[in-house]
Amino acid sequence: MTPGAGVRWPMVRWTRGLRARVAGDAEAGSGTVLVLSVACVVWCVGVAGACAGSAVVARHRAGAAADLAALAAADHAAWGAPAACAEAARVAGSMRATLVRCGVHAGVADVSVRVPFPWARLPTGDAHGGLPAQVTVRSRAGPASGGHGWGYTDGGSP
Secondary structure (H helix, E strand, O other): OOOOOOOOOOOEEEEOOOEEEEOOOOOOOHHHHHHHHHHHHHHHHHHHHHHHHHHHHHHHHHHHHHHHHHHHHHHOHHHOHHHHHHHHHHHHHHOOOEEEEEEEEOOEEEEEEEEEOOOOOOOOOOOOOOOOOEEEEEEEEOOOOOOOOOOOOOOOOO
16 A cells, blocks of 8 residues: 555645645634633723722722711811811811711711712613712711720729
C-alpha cells in the first residue's frame, strides 16, 4: 500500500493575505465571537461592581456625616435648637452632605443627612427609572445615660 493512499485531503482555498482557508470550515471566526462575549461579560460585571461599591461608599459617607452632625448638634444643644441645628448643617455641608431634618430635645440631637449617589442615572428597570438619587441616614447623639460618659457611675474620675 502506498503512503497516503485512501486519505482524502481537504480542499484548500487561498484568500487575500496568503492565508489558507479550508473549504467548508464552519467555525471560522467563532473565537472572535467567544472573546468578545467574554469581554462583554467581564465589562458588565465590572460596571455592576463599581456601582455597588459606589453605593457602599455613599452610604458610609452619609453615615459619617450624620454622626458628626448629630455630635455637633448635641454639643451646641445648650444654646438652643436653632443654634444646634445651624451647627449640624454647617458640619454636614463641610462633608458634602445636606441636613434634611434636625431636632434637639433634652440635649439629645436627632438629625437626618442626605448624600447624593453618583451612579443614580443608571437604568435598573424599576418604576422610578433608576437607582435612588440620594442616600439618607439618621443619627442621634446626646449625653450618656447613667454617668459621666466615661464608664464611671460612682462619681469618680478617670
